Amino acid sequence: MRQPSFGVEEELLLVSATGDPLPRSKAVVKEVQDGDVALELTRAMVEINSPVCRTPAELHAALSELRARLATAAADEGARLLAIGVAPQGRAAQSITKQPRYQELAHRWGSLAREHGVCGLHVHVDVSDKETAVRVSNHLRPWLPALLALTANSPYYLGKDTGFASWRWLMIARWPCAGPPPYFESLEHYEALVAMHLAAGTLMDEQMVYWDVRPSTHLPTVEVRVSDIPLTVDESVLLATLVRAIVMIALEDGGRGPTPDLEVLRAAYWLAARNGVSDAGLDVLSAEPMPMAKVLERLQRHVEPALQELDAIDLVAEGIHRALTDGNGAVKQRRALREGKDILALTEIKPG
Template identity: 35%
Template sequence: MLVDPTTGQLTAVSQSAVLANEAPEEVGHELFLQQIETSTPPCERAEDLLVGLRAGRRAVGEAAAAAGARAVAMATPVLAEQDEHFTPKSRYRQIQAEYGEMARQSLVCAMHMHVDVASDAEAVRVVDGIRPWLPLLVALGANSPYWQGRDTGHASWRSQVWSRWPTAGPAQPFGDVATYRAVSEQMLGWGAGLDAGMLYFDVRLAADYPTVEIRVADVCTDVEDALLVALLARALVATVAADPTRPTWRGDLLQVAGWRAARHGLAGDLVHPVEARLAPAREVFEATVEHCREALRESGDLDRVSASFERLVATGTGATRQRRVLESAGSLRAVVEDLARRTEESWA
């Protein structure tokens, strides 16, 4: 998000920031003028992804500075805000007109991950099979306890804001590509979205790339947190693609599992993705690592993922760190300043 350096309030200068970008990395618009977007190139190695994450943040940071703002990796507006400023593009105007308050309250920032797949058929198998493992990614990346000047009581309030969209959340299993296409077309035909870009399933087939797109995580302030979520996501995709056998999960139960992850982060029990019971976050993480151990070994990420989880347990999730700053400094303005500082340090 784009923040005024003096007040900490969001500032609607994304058009100027995008025009100011001189870096090779992508700097793009989003739904609101208070947001800015970047992405990484496709990567195979964790170190390359880390370099890409830092380069993208440096690009948006420098572009924001040229527009008189700071780029801050925060998932929700921390301070009380008065007005929404939609980016003046025809598609965004349509979204505003069609979806009203739901669109106006969607000023949030997420982290989406694309993982390549061999075919659409494999992609649908992954979409169906990966669902019970996704709440852990919500918990690991939880970075949005505050909304408009209030503590929401959640670790990831962004995910709850986004869940209001009619296509958002854990879809029912599709079974095959034809069913995925038919359900998607029916949803759009009923007005649940303007186009395929508004199919906000937790995980979906990407429209323009041979990938599945996992869409459950908050934007992380610290790049090491983002890397942990991305490495686990890739390993889960590879594991499900190699062995599509999966337990049958009801979508409504998965919605509750996602809510628990959003509510507590790593501080409370999560839903065990195999045994369908409440379990400590560490046990759920260990079950997830065991599930995709072979994929993590093949990518060389097993030790890194385990060490990153221990670091996250020791330091706390992004949500925990934000609350710690408020407790010590006594103001949400200090929380924004800390987020801005850590964002800028993340590309150093």
């Protein structure tokens, strides 16, 4: 079984001492002076781009170093760097990064862009070509809600409990060409749908394809974009390893993948965004309600041959067990608030 290389993009939030989004991204990125960090849509967001990795340990080391360096640069600019899906305090509208594409996006999409300060984790897995990426995306579709539930980390937004484990996903889903992707019959089918969006004006360019899995627009990879930014590096590595394993199973299978009903998939997403790992989910393949713990158990069984190849059986089993017993980011944020603790301290990345 081929072991494709993989890597991630982590979006992180800059805030003031009180937790309000702080528009200092340009100064922070300039201080790091490294191509592995980049600007994002709003001036309170920064992005880490990991190197191409071959092992979970390699990815863990790279993310730990980059998070610490970025946190140091943020502190030097009077900011705190948070691993959190949405802004916990402040106001909805945020300042847009002064780059032509981002400014044009804000001009066309108005408040949808200005209130888009959400932070996610994007996982890239190497594939041979775009056609393969489209085929593999069909295999990933049924597991996307489980991946969202596992790393949900955005229950609080602008000072209020939203009632959801991942409010970020609800915000993302407002965009055209976002959320659960269609089942693609072929690369031509994918390209025809993108062309329709472009002709209709619902997309500015192909970079605005925000489906939760897509062929990357700039790399020879399939890109999974469903997850909130996880609270810890361990959780990011867990998510990336699971995505890589699903891709490996899909490549070994060679077929076009299962065809669950889109409405079943949407229901599973909604439950994952609301409940995270703490309550009921929906098995997309059987359309059967079940605890999310059971859905994750089925996912582990599905990818077990790939995890054996990667020597990652224990890494994934222990990571999922921790999420179910200790909670994901959403559970930990709510627990901290119940105990009178500061969620800023919980989610803050410490300088290295």
